[in-house]
Amino acid sequence: MKAEPEIPFDFILDYLLRIETTIKPFFGMFSIYAGQKLLLILRDRKNEPELNGIWVPTTKDSLESLKTELPALRQIYGIGKAKSAAVWLLLPDTAADFERTAITLCDLLVRRDPRIGRLSKPRAPRR
DSSP states (O other): OOOOOOOTTTTHHHHTTTSOOEEEEETTEEEEEETTEEEEEEEOOSSSGGGOEEEEEEEHHHHHHHHHHSTTOEEEOSOSOTTOSEEEEEEETTOTTHHHHHHHHHHHHHTTOTTSOEEOOOOOOOO
């Protein structure tokens, strides 16, 4: 029997207890949702370790204010569709203040900060 993969950085789940979340496996990563809203993606994979950490979906309009408030965040380029308004920030797992910044991200999510997250488009049923 194949063992279930462990959710990386699972300490953040304790800080998200005040909101109802769902965790879904996603290409070797784990997506955290509140309803239809994607809040974060947790990544800890052997390939491309420079992309490991906590991925934060935001918008172009919110990018700079989040980077100013949380300087450990950096933009991930080349992810998503070119025409999309979505922008991804990464809190690298190698950041010196990784845990503190992750907890601050969770606090912002609990307070429903509109700069973080994006609504998922409903999928068409499979045929």
